[in-house]
Amino acid sequence: MSEAHIIQLPLFIFWAGVALLAGSWWLALWTFKSILRDEHKPQPQRDWSVPTVDTAADGDSPFHHWDVRFKLVALLGFAFLVVATRSPWSALIAIFLAFAAVLLARLPLGRSLRRLLAMSGFLSMFLLVMPLTAAVHPGDTLLVFGGWDWFSFNLRGLQLALAVVGKACAVALLMEPLLATASLARTIEGLTRLGVPEKVGQMILLAYRYTFVFLEEAHRMAVGMQVRGFRRRTSLETLRVMGNFLGMLFVRSFERTHRVYAAMQARGYQGRFPAPFCFKVTVGDWLHASLWLVLGVGLLIFDRLGLG
Amino acid sequence: MHISDGVLPISVTLGTGVASLAVAAWSVRKTASEDLPKVAVMTSAFFVASLINVPLGPTSVHLLIPGLVGILLGPSAFLAILIGLLLQSLLFQFGGITALGANALMMGLPAVVCGLLFSKLRGKTRKRNAIVGGLIGGGGTLLAASILALLLATAGEDFLGVMKLALLAHLPVFVVESLVTGFTVSFLFRVKPELLEQRFGTPPPTDH
Numbered sequence: 001m002s003e004a005h006i007i008q009l010p011l012f013i014f015w016a017g018v019a020l021l022a023g024s025w026w027l028a029l030w031t032f033k034s035i036l037r038d039e040h041k042p043q044p045q046r047d048w049s050v051p052t053v054d055t056a057a058d059g060d061s062p063f064h065h066w067d068v069r070f071k072l073v074a075l076l077g078f079a080f081l082v083v084a085t086r087s088p089w090s091a092l093i094a095i096f097l098a099f100a101a102v103l104l105a106r107l108p109l110g111r112s113l114r115r116l117l118a119m120s121g122f123l124s125m126f127l128l129v130m131p132l133t134a135a136v137h138p139g140d141t142l143l144v145f146g147g148w149d150w151f152s153f154n155l156r157g158l159q160l161a162l163a164v165v166g167k168a169c170a171v172a173l174l175m176e177p178l179l180a181t182a183s184l185a186r187t188i189e190g191l192t193r194l195g196v197p198e199k200v201g202q203m204i205l206l207a208y209r210y211t212f213v214f215l216e217e218a219h220r221m222a223v224g225m226q227v228r229g230f231r232r233r234t235s236l237e238t239l240r241v242m243g244n245f246l247g248m249l250f251v252r253s254f255e256r257t258h259r260v261y262a263a264m265q266a267r268g269y270q271g272r273f274p275a276p277f278c279f280k281v282t283v284g285d286w287l288h289a290s291l292w293l294v295l296g297v298g299l300l301i302f303d304r305l306g307l308g
Numbered sequence: 309m310h311i312s313d314g315v316l317p318i319s320v321t322l323g324t325g326v327a328s329l330a331v332a333a334w335s336v337r338k339t340a341s342e343d344l345p346k347v348a349v350m351t352s353a354f355f356v357a358s359l360i361n362v363p364l365g366p367t368s369v370h371l372l373i374p375g376l377v378g379i380l381l382g383p384s385a386f387l388a389i390l391i392g393l394l395l396q397s398l399l400f401q402f403g404g405i406t407a408l409g410a411n412a413l414m415m416g417l418p419a420v421v422c423g424l425l426f427s428k429l430r431g432k433t434r435k436r437n438a439i440v441g442g443l444i445g446g447g448g449t450l451l452a453a454s455i456l457a458l459l460l461a462t463a464g465e466d467f468l469g470v471m472k473l474a475l476l477a478h479l480p481v482f483v484v485e486s487l488v489t490g491f492t493v494s495f496l497f498r499v500k501p502e503l504l505e506q507r508f509g510t511p512p513p514t515d516h
Contacts, residue, residue: 133469167314210352243491253353
């Protein structure tokens with residue numbers, strides 16, 4: 001504790017900081033939500049049992065033309081390299097690169113923003129907690145407000161938190177260019193050719209498809225419960241009803257598994273899905289993949305040499 | 309709660325990735341090959357179940373149900389959870405793709421342990437099934453939280469505060485989870501007891 005730099009600040013700066021944080025947080029949420037709301041207006045009654053991830057799969061961009069196998073290896077490799085960096089500055093560069101990928105892939109921004117929004121709660125918790133709880137090392141800079149000795153704001157903690165948040169955002173932004181620029185069946189076929197067992201690939205496809213069926217089913221059951229007067233409260237009764245609800249969902253899905261499997265066999269399923277995809281490797285695929293990996297390695301070197 | 313990208317050091321990220329691949333391979337071997345499509349369909353049911361919010365005072369918590377997955381799927385549970393987490397990063401929030409291994413271990417290992425314990429301890433009566441199920445459901449959450457704490461601890465002493473907060477946040481989930489799992493097991497015992505047997509090979513009920 002003794003060797004850390006302590007900077008005493010008057011109390012009003014603390015309150016100004018809190019107000020600034022709350023304000024900007026609220027503003028960011030509001031902007032995100034208004035963007036998302038605009039995007040959703042034209043479809044009031046959507047069928048929830050229809051999958052959504054690859055709606056942009058037919059687009060025309062470098063990412064859509066890229067061989068799936070190269071895309072998977074390059075972008076996943078890049079993601080791991082990003083995660084290996086340490087400073088917030090490298091994370092910031094990674095965010096820029098990932099955001100450039102989203103723009104280049106000509107994807108609707110809404111879905112990427114929704115991913116960030118889904119993480120925002122966890123990440124803002126992180127940003128708030130880390131500076132207050134990070135261990136104090138010699139050489140750290142502590143901000144102490146208005147003589148509250150017990151309440152110190154560790155700048156190194158803030159730096160750590162910023163790096164984590166930045167890396168998480170960068171990887172989340174990469175997901176859309178990685179997954180939404182080819183149909184899921186094609187992506188899975190690419191994974192299979194990279195060595196993932198075929199059975200597991202099929203399981204992913206099946207699980208993906210039936211998630212939407214069961215979402216629709218759960219939605220229908222929930223509407224039925226509401227019509228019968230069920231209201232969710234903090235009570236044992238609610239939990240009992242929830243337990244029955246889950247039980248019913250499992251019973252229905254279990255029975256469905258048998259029907260699905262019987263139907264698959266009736267259509268001649270013998271452990272394989274027909275895969276009408278042909279992969280053709282071009283020089284561009286290699287170049288594009290090496291570009292991302294070189295960017296990733298460059299970022300890591302930049303990070304480790306302490307330039308950031 | 310899940311670990312997001314970039315929290316764990318890169319060595320732990322890669323290590324948990326390799327470990328979860330190994331456990332997943334074991335889980336595939338433990339599942340009869342014609343049952344894999346059925347496990348996949350059940351995976352989506354669990355995935356949907358984990359999206360359900362349970363009100364708790366002014367906020368709500370969403371169920372993690374590692375215990376329930378283990379109780380119903382046994383050794384196949386790990387595979388189901390790995391695929392469920394993959395779907396989560398495909399479809400909804402979070403990148404989470406680099407932390408997939410860590411998250412799969414955190415949720416999947418408790419599930420497998422829960423399945424094993426449940427098949428040993430379940431007994432014959434409904435009451436006993438429900439109570440054992442409830443305890444195991446809560447225990448699964450507790451075990452998941454401990455693995456989370458362990459993983460966060462590898463990130464260094466700076467993350468101890470976050471770790472404590474995460475453990476604290478799991479306490480209410482623990483209570484809710486035990487009760488809901490107990491009720492679900494009780495319901496399944498009355499309605500479809502063969503689901504609690506952890507076997508998929510049973511022929512479908514003939515409904516003509």
